[in-house]
Structure formats: C-alpha cells, structure tokens
Amino acid sequence: MSGSQDTTASRPGPGGPVYPQPLPSLGAVLWIAWFSVREMARRRRLVSLGLINLLPVMVVLAVRIWFPDQGITAQLQLTSLTHDTFIPFLIPIVALAVGVSAIGEQVEEGTIVYTWTRPIRRRAIYLGRLAAAQTVATVLLSVSLILCFLVMVSAGLSVITWDFLKLYIQTFMIIAVGAFAYAALFAAMGTFFKKPVLPAILFAFGWENLVANIPARVQELSLQFHLRNLVERPQAVPEDLPGLLGAILSTAFQREPVPPLQSVAVLVAVTAIAVVVGVWLLRNKEIEK
Amino acid sequence: MMMGAGVGSDQARITADRVGKWFGEVIAVNNCTLSVGSGVVGLLGANGAGKSTLFKMLAGLIEPSHGEVRVFGGKLRDQVGWFRRVGFCPESDALPDWMTGREFLSLMLRLMGYDKAEVTRRVDYWLDRFELKDAANRRCGGYSKGMRQKLKLAQALAHDPDVVFLDEPLNGMDPVSRKQSIDLVRELGRAGRTVLVSSHILPEVESMTSQIILIDRGKVLAEGSVAEIRDKIPEHPTTVALESPDPRALAAFLIGREHVAGVQVDGTGKVVVRTDHAVMFYRALPRWILDNQLAVDEILTLDDSLEAVFQYLTER
Structure with missing residues (x-):
C-alpha cells in the first residue's frame, strides 16, 4: 500500500485524510486501557466488589469502637488484615472478578471483533485490557486500604509513626503486586477457558489456600505464600485460650520463609509468564460469533 | 462446481x-x-x-x-x-x-x-x-x-x-x-x-x-x-418470452436457430423460447428481427432471476 494521507474525492464519506499512520503500539495499549477502565467502572459488579472491599474497613472500625484499649496496635491490625483478609481473600476475588472478564467476556460476547479489525496488534489489545483490569483491581483494593488508614488515624495522629508509614507503604506495594499477578493469571485463564469462572475459583480458593498451608516447600507453589512472605508476621502474644489455640495451629502450618527478593522474583515471573501465555492465546484465538 | x-x-x-x-x-x-x-x-x-x-x-x-x-x-x-x-x-x-x-x-x-x-x-x-x-x-x-x-x-x-x-x-x-x-x-x-x-x-x-x-x-x-x-446451467435452459402479433410465424422462424433449444407458443399467445446460451441468443435476436422483419413487441426473460439461479444450483 502506498503512503498515508491520500484523498479520493469520489469516496462516500466526509472526505479528508483517508489512511492515517496506525497508532504506535503503546498508543493503542493506552487507548484500549482507557476505554476498558471506563467500561469496567460502569459494570454493576464493581458495586459488589466495592462492598466486599469494605470488609477490612468494618474490622478496623469494630476494633476502634469495641476494643480501643486492648493493645491492638495499628501495625498489628494492618499486618493481620494483609495476612488474613487481603492476601487470601480480597486480592484473589477482586482480581478474579475483573481479570477473567478482561478478555474472555469480549471474545464470548463477540465485541472483540471491532478491535480485531483495527490496525493494531492483538498483543496491544491484550495488554490494554489487562492493564485496565490490573488498574481497576489495584484501585479498588487501595481504596479499601485508604479507608482503613483513615479509621486507624481517627484514634489520634500518634498512630502515624515512621514504622507504621513504612508498613503501610509496604502493604500498598504488596497489594499492587498481588493484584497484578492474580489479574494476569485470571486474564490468561479467561482467554483460555470458554467458561473461566469455575476454574478460576478453584484456583483462587482451592489450590491457593490448600497449597499455601501445606508445610515445607510445597507451599512455595502458591502466590499466596509469596505474598505473605513479604508481610511481617503479626507478633501478638495470645493471652486467652482461643488465642493460644490459634497460635498453636498457626505454628503447625508455619511457613518456611524464603528471602523476600525470591518472592518478588516469583511474583514478577508468574505475572510475566501469564502475560506471555495470554498474549499467545489471544493471538491464536478465533472468534465464533 | x-x-x-x-x-x-x-x-x-x-x-x-x-x-x-x-x-x-x-x-x-x-x-x-x-x-x-x-x-x-x-x-x-x-x-x-x-x-x-x-x-x-x-x-x-x-x-x-x-x-x-x-x-x-x-x-x-x-x-x-x-x-x-x-x-x-x-x-x-x-x-x-x-x-x-x-x-x-x-x-x-x-x-x-x-x-x-x-x-x-x-x-x-x-x-x-x-x-x-x-x-x-x-x-x-x-x-x-x-x-x-x-x-x-x-x-x-x-x-x-x-x-x-x-x-x-x-x-x-x-x-x-x-x-x-x-x-x-x-x-x-x-x-x-x-x-x-x-x-x-x-x-x-x-x-x-x-x-x-x-x-x-x-x-x-x-x-x-x-x-x-x-448460462452455465445447461440442465435448465433460460426461458425467454417474446410477444408478437404473429406468434406462429415468429415461432416457425426461431425453430432450429443457433442457441435455441426449444420453442412453443403458450396459451396467451406468447412465443416461449428455451435457450442454452442467453447471452448469445440476446446478441443474435435483434439481428434476426431486423434482417427478417419479424414483429416483436416485447421480450421478457422468465427465469434468469437470482432466485431461479439459486434454486437451480442448489436444487431447492
């Protein structure tokens, strides 16, 4: 084909430049990501996800109202929430909800045909949709964390210590890394499976919870393990019987820590591999509708 | 095919x-x-x-x-x-x-x-x-x-x-x-x-x-x-109807001509011609009419519509 910007007077249409230069890949990714974020933000499931994300806020609020003088520090609350709520439950569920639908839903609905017939590579379409899913998941989880922070500091500004701020930023980063890794995995699953929700649930709440709690090195085969490995463990000393039992159980399933850098490397590698596999799957995908 | x-x-x-x-x-x-x-x-x-x-x-x-x-x-x-x-x-x-x-x-x-x-x-x-x-x-x-x-x-x-x-x-x-x-x-x-x-x-x-x-x-x-x-469906020759004040003379002329597979006069007085090559037939027809001073008022092709073609080819 000849160069761009040719004009032909006899063509039906408004006239003007006919064939502009195609968007650069990054430009296409950004455009697709921007529209996809807007699409995801308008979906009804975002409201349900928002409500689920209020769970840690409720916990912090309950501690603030009913146990103000029990020695449960803001740091302890934050590590416990990250350890027991965000990592095993909230990150996977939010990433699952936005991840599996990022590509799979468009293929299933047949709307992907419109972007497939534009002069952009399928990998740009995939990366744009995935970036949108990861952004939406991270923002949702971050809002929850910010609300927790606001409830915690409502007890007094003395809560804000250097250690607390360090932990808080660390938690943000762990949540973002977790959301990116899980969303990349679920997006690839959504591209591969025709009905991806069940396999994704089995992975998130079956495999992940099971394997992450198997002692010894098997637990390293879960993302949950590596995310938890990056969090400082809550160091509360149990004084009552249930607390003591909990501590014993926790010790029984004690994870064997690995260097944090190793966990970061595993999470980044899983994300990268999931992205490559997802791009390859979409490249070879055929539309049925 | x-x-x-x-x-x-x-x-x-x-x-x-x-x-x-x-x-x-x-x-x-x-x-x-x-x-x-x-x-x-x-x-x-x-x-x-x-x-x-x-x-x-x-x-x-x-x-x-x-x-x-x-x-x-x-x-x-x-x-x-x-x-x-x-x-x-x-x-x-x-x-x-x-x-x-x-x-x-x-x-x-x-x-x-x-x-x-x-x-x-x-x-x-x-x-x-x-x-x-x-x-x-x-x-x-x-x-x-x-x-x-x-x-x-x-x-x-x-x-x-x-x-x-x-x-x-x-x-x-x-x-x-x-x-x-x-x-x-x-x-x-x-x-x-x-x-x-x-x-x-x-x-x-x-x-x-x-x-x-x-x-x-x-x-x-x-x-x-x-x-x-x-034209490429030989088992179904194209049917052309010619309206003429003297259908019998026209029919007699057309019998045996090139690309004419059959001629008959229908109940309304029209000459119905079956041709195995409509394009060539249409090319030859004006010459025949002029050279032989045949009287033809109207020419109608009865089954060259897309529907007929589709039916013949798919045998539906």
Whole structure:
C-alpha cells in the first residue's frame, strides 16, 4: 500500500485524510486501557466488589469502637488484615472478578471483533485490557486500604509513626503486586477457558489456600505464600485460650520463609509468564460469533 | 462446481485459494477458491451454508484449516496494518452496550489512528448519514435492532476502507433504512471499493449487485454475474418470452436457430423460447428481427432471476 494521507474525492464519506499512520503500539495499549477502565467502572459488579472491599474497613472500625484499649496496635491490625483478609481473600476475588472478564467476556460476547479489525496488534489489545483490569483491581483494593488508614488515624495522629508509614507503604506495594499477578493469571485463564469462572475459583480458593498451608516447600507453589512472605508476621502474644489455640495451629502450618527478593522474583515471573501465555492465546484465538 | 475467473472488476483484492474450515468433525467451508475485485459482490447462501465462516476467514478473523486467504496480496492476520483499508460489519448483534454510539464510533476511529478533530468530523458525518444523531449520546444497550445495525455499518465505513465485508448488513432494518443502506452499498461499489455483502435474502442481494458468489453446504457453487452463471446451467435452459402479433410465424422462424433449444407458443399467445446460451441468443435476436422483419413487441426473460439461479444450483 502506498503512503498515508491520500484523498479520493469520489469516496462516500466526509472526505479528508483517508489512511492515517496506525497508532504506535503503546498508543493503542493506552487507548484500549482507557476505554476498558471506563467500561469496567460502569459494570454493576464493581458495586459488589466495592462492598466486599469494605470488609477490612468494618474490622478496623469494630476494633476502634469495641476494643480501643486492648493493645491492638495499628501495625498489628494492618499486618493481620494483609495476612488474613487481603492476601487470601480480597486480592484473589477482586482480581478474579475483573481479570477473567478482561478478555474472555469480549471474545464470548463477540465485541472483540471491532478491535480485531483495527490496525493494531492483538498483543496491544491484550495488554490494554489487562492493564485496565490490573488498574481497576489495584484501585479498588487501595481504596479499601485508604479507608482503613483513615479509621486507624481517627484514634489520634500518634498512630502515624515512621514504622507504621513504612508498613503501610509496604502493604500498598504488596497489594499492587498481588493484584497484578492474580489479574494476569485470571486474564490468561479467561482467554483460555470458554467458561473461566469455575476454574478460576478453584484456583483462587482451592489450590491457593490448600497449597499455601501445606508445610515445607510445597507451599512455595502458591502466590499466596509469596505474598505473605513479604508481610511481617503479626507478633501478638495470645493471652486467652482461643488465642493460644490459634497460635498453636498457626505454628503447625508455619511457613518456611524464603528471602523476600525470591518472592518478588516469583511474583514478577508468574505475572510475566501469564502475560506471555495470554498474549499467545489471544493471538491464536478465533472468534465464533 | 462452476468457477469463473473471479467477480468484481479490476485487479483481485481478495483471493481465497482452496480454503477450508473444519470445526471438529463439521466442515463449515470446503475447498473454496475465489477472487474478488472492485465493485459490489454478493455472497449468497442459505442459513448455515458457510457464509459467515468464509467471511471471517476472508477478513482474517479465523484461520483456515487449509488453503490460503489473501487481501491486498497479504494475510490480514499477519499484517494488521492493512486493516486501515478494511471495514468489517459482523453478523452478530453484539455491541459494547455500556458505550454511547458516539463513544463507540470515536474509539473505533481513534484506533485507526485519526486525530481528535478528524474523529469528530467523521463521527458527525456518519451519525448524520445513518440518522443516529439524536441517539448519539445514548448507550448502545438501549438501541433498537435497526439502530444497532446502522451503528455496526457506520463503524465499518467510517474510516473510508477500500475493502468492506458486510455480513447480513440489512438484518433488522426498517424499509427506509434498508433502502438507504442499499443505496450506500451501491455508491461504494461505484466509487471503486470492493464490497462483499453476504445475505440469505435474494432480493436484498439482487438490489445491490448482479455480481454474486453462490455458496451452499460450505462449497462455492458459482461466481460471476447472474447472467453468466445462468448460462452455465445447461440442465435448465433460460426461458425467454417474446410477444408478437404473429406468434406462429415468429415461432416457425426461431425453430432450429443457433442457441435455441426449444420453442412453443403458450396459451396467451406468447412465443416461449428455451435457450442454452442467453447471452448469445440476446446478441443474435435483434439481428434476426431486423434482417427478417419479424414483429416483436416485447421480450421478457422468465427465469434468469437470482432466485431461479439459486434454486437451480442448489436444487431447492
């Protein structure tokens, strides 16, 4: 084909430049990501996800109202929430909800045909949709964390210590890394499976919870393990019987820590591999509708 | 199977060489070879004949199980830059329902590489052309079937493509929109575009073009103009009715002439001629009339319609 910007007077249409230069890949990714974020933000499931994300806020609020003088520090609350709520439950569920639908839903609905017939590579379409899913998941989880922070500091500004701020930023980063890794995995699953929700649930709440709690090195085969490995463990000393039992159980399933850098490397590698596999799957995908 | 040299005029922009597609054990398209130049070409076949699968293969949306498809001499799936020159209107009713019509068209044009001003200009033009301006800021989810169809057409044409694939484009349209869309398709053909239109409704295709590709049970049965194809069905000679004040004399003259397979005078006094080569017969007829001073008031071809051709070829 000849160069761009040719004009032909006899063509039906408004006239003007006919064939502009195609968007650069990054430009296409950004455009697709921007529209996809807007699409995801308008979906009804975002409201349900928002409500689920209020769970840690409720916990912090309950501690603030009913146990103000029990020695449960803001740091302890934050590590416990990250350890027991965000990592095993909230990150996977939010990433699952936005991840599996990022590509799979468009293929299933047949709307992907419109972007497939534009002069952009399928990998740009995939990366744009995935970036949108990861952004939406991270923002949702971050809002929850910010609300927790606001409830915690409502007890007094003395809560804000250097250690607390360090932990808080660390938690943000762990949540973002977790959301990116899980969303990349679920997006690839959504591209591969025709009905991806069940396999994704089995992975998130079956495999992940099971394997992450198997002692010894098997637990390293879960993302949950590596995310938890990056969090400082809550160091509360149990004084009552249930607390003591909990501590014993926790010790029984004690994870064997690995260097944090190793966990970061595993999470980044899983994300990268999931992205490559997802791009390859979409490249070879055929539309049925 | 009848295979012509190709349909449309000029150089072939779309070619398929022994293309086939299997879905498991089911053959959707079988060994199709065709080439399409500029102009409007109808891809005609009953529901389930394999039109949409062939369309998607031609448009690079699905990979053939065997054979090769080329558009502008290359494979669209590998050279996505060619999509600047290709428009595709799918059969499926799916649209991103959360977007407004204006947003959808704008995104489609943005992804083509147009700047903001050009996007706005083109969006305004096509919304106006398809009378969607009033609904432009409403979500597609609230559009009627006809409006959705028009928006799908608009996104396929808004970037001014050289090759346009329209899969059942008139589905669900009201008669006025149908007429406007048919006119638009013909206009595109006259402007030198390659427009491949699929339909299972014969009059629809007939109103847009006489160049057709007939497909049945996954196979291309024939391609070319309706008249050309009609002439290549020897088991069903074309029937021509001639009205004359002296039908018996006319019938006597025509018996035994070249390309005349049979002559009879029907109950209304018309001379009904069966010809094995309508084009040659029509070429010879004026000469016969003038040279022999035959009286002929009217000439009617009784079964060279697309419907007749389709029936004969598919034996339905």
